[in-house]
Amino acid sequence: MTETASGGALLSVRNLSVAFRQEGGETLAASGVSFDLEKGRTLAVVGESGSGKSVTALSVVRLLPYPAARHPSGEILFKGRDLLKASEAEIRTIRGAEITMVFQEPMTSLNPLHSIERQIGEILKLHGTSGEAAVHRRVVELLTEVGIPDPESRLSAYPHQLSGGQRQRVMIAMALANAPDLLIADEPTTALDVTVQAQILTLLKTLQARHGMAILFITHDLGIVERFADDVVVMTKGEVVEAGSTAEVFAAPKHAYTRHLMAAAPKGEPPAADADAPVVVEADDLRIWFPIKAGFLRRTVGHIKAVDGVSLRLRAGQTLGVVGESGSGKTTLGLALLRLISSQGPIAVLGRRIDGLDSGAMRPLRRDVQAVFQDPYGSLSPRMTVAEIVGEGLAVHEPGLTTDARDARVVEALAEVGLDPETRHRYPHEFSGGQRQRVAIARAMVLKPKFVMLDEPTSALDMSVQAQVVDLLRDLQARHGLAYLFISHDLKVVRALANDVIVMKAGKVVEAGSADEVFAAPKEPYTRALMAAAFRLESISVAD
């Protein structure tokens, strides 16, 4: 670590540019990127989506879609050798041996048709380990090292038989297989639940300490950077705007963009709870059980209890936060309240029972209960203009409206969510993620609903955009007295919006109460684990 930065660095990226060829010219995804990474250190590259951070990381191992991508300038010196000038054969001996990668999505990075022994073994064989016995021994050793319990029995498991965290551990085992000098981790924890995220980060840290490898860590999450990385590079729009040691950068960010990123966490207070406000949505002992069928006659042998006995009451102008990990049944609960999936147990909207209504009888009530979904890319039909998307509900619920009147309502709704109404004849792909989420909100708001189910509306968005959407939602709630059911796994966002919180685990409510109480003194160990994961990443002893 005492060597000078340029001479002794393990990886040294100098003035790197990446251009993508497209219809009608080239776009520069990264330009003039320079940084150094020394042996045994962790360098985090931080930026929002489209900042060029992944492209930079992928150029190190030349995994970009060449020849559509090219490097107009720059050099990538790994152990003094320029990787951009290396031949394809040379780069192949480096990839997977000296430089390895861990990707974001462990489900798609593993081949679903191969057992984990075969997948890890393949890497070993490609880079020189020979002999079935030797390979087998090394695979078991690696799985032990990454903390897979009882590795001998898991060897023949297929990816779908492992949990998300275990899959990511297998990915790390594959990356470690040939004792690399550099591990590139491209958002390795983004697809994982918060509690599992912390475990994976600890594992990486331990492995780094043991093997002395350098880690190039790509992430959008400043919380992770702060406690995980030694040095940090902040990127935006393909350029590095700030670089330095993590402590320095976090203590005194110099560039405006870095300050903007750090200030971007959702802030603000939910409106005060009002016990006299009219009840908008009520559910009692709600159950959604999916039957498990087995045997020749497909008899029901049991149930998967996606939601099991949940009761809730939501008042006008209030927000109920539903918190839990993936698979805890929170989205299923939200869909059931909207009668988008079948459920047992009474549901009442504005005092009227809606369970048992058929789809025809349900239709006039739908204008009062609206939804905003998680993925702003998936929830807008790509073949309809924004005006058509927002106006669709009006056509159903106010069929008497003239074309002009409908257009006026669409314009009004778009203006209300902070979009330029002039853009309403464009298609969704011309909008950014945050703008699309605003379109989705406008689609719900144009019907003037009483209740909106918000299913992770911010989790697909960049941090700074999240804060804006949260502000917009709070503003709309205050103006129209809306009742929100806010589903999220991100406790920071929930704290900014919710009056009341229920915490779900395996379909059951494990904790419920006002947000202040729950956040101040979480009773359940599970809630504490979630809190620790969200607000204090360093304390990560999770009761699992």
Next chain:
Amino acid sequence: MALPAARRPWLSPVNRRRWQNFKANRRGWWSFWLFLFLFVATLLSNVIANDRPLIVSYKGELLFPVLVDYPEEKFGGFLAITNYRDPYNRDEIESNGWMIWPPIRYSFDTPNTEAPTPAPSPPAFLLTPAERCATYADGVNDRDCVFGNMNWLGTDDQGRDVVARALYGFRISVLFGLTLAIVSSLVGIAIGAVQGYYGGLTDLLMQRFIEIWNAVPTLYLLIIVSSVIAPSFLVLLFILLAFSWTHLVGVVRAEFLRARNFEFVRAARALGVGNLTIMRRHLLPNAMVATLTFLPFILNGSITTLTSLDYLGFGLPAGYPSLGELLRQGKTNVFAPWLGITGFSVVAVMLSLLIFIGEAVRDAFDPRKTFR
């Protein structure tokens, strides 16, 4: 709130890109225009090859025999429909006016009674001028010894002009193929959509039905049916349709199964949009890509089916101009190679053009396709 400045363009950006991709496939692009030209030209077969004059001026009256059936009484005869090739009628008309003939003076079913050799007679370009007009009264100087009366590609074994039959045959093949492809696509899309959208038991039962239905041997059924009722254009279309609608069900069903749980579909359901509207507005556009990509190939398949049935003799009844029938004549009259060669060339060109167009359409709808 009138904002005329921001009108949506007539082609969405996605479709504009597709159009560009389609044009970028030069072979497909040119095939498309060539095919369109041939199709339009053959649609006008009646004015290119016909045994009636296009316009007749008779005793100061303008007549259009191609469009109107005039009884022979009009020209002093007694038949219900005028035979304009009859020398008696021609003399009568030409002495009281004039007439303009189409470039080819034979329709697909007009036998050349003055063929230079016994049928099938060879193409005109294989004969000397004297041979061509040997059967006319005045030989080379006969008023009938004109270009339009020559059999440019010879005649078949019933003395009918091969060019006229090829023209009309091309037209009926494409029309039959198009009708079959479009109708069977409509049925297939509707059924695939219902299966994919509702899933569950509906899907299960219909899939099993399709499996059983596909196991029915079409050819034997056609043979049985054609021995009971005469297979006209519509009967044949109906029988083939009964079995060809299953082609698209698979892809459309898969698209609907995939897309029915998309969030924008779920959002539409949350808005209270009806099932039929969701299927039409949100899901069908997704399925159209697969459908339109398949359409040229289905059209090709339909044409091939018709041609092979005609070739085997189970297709269109005698009298229809069909390419399959031309090919069969080529087989039975091996000493008259112009029959087989013409039939083969027309079928080959038509199918190749359609395949090239199909490839370009496939490129156009390929979201990952990039050029240069």
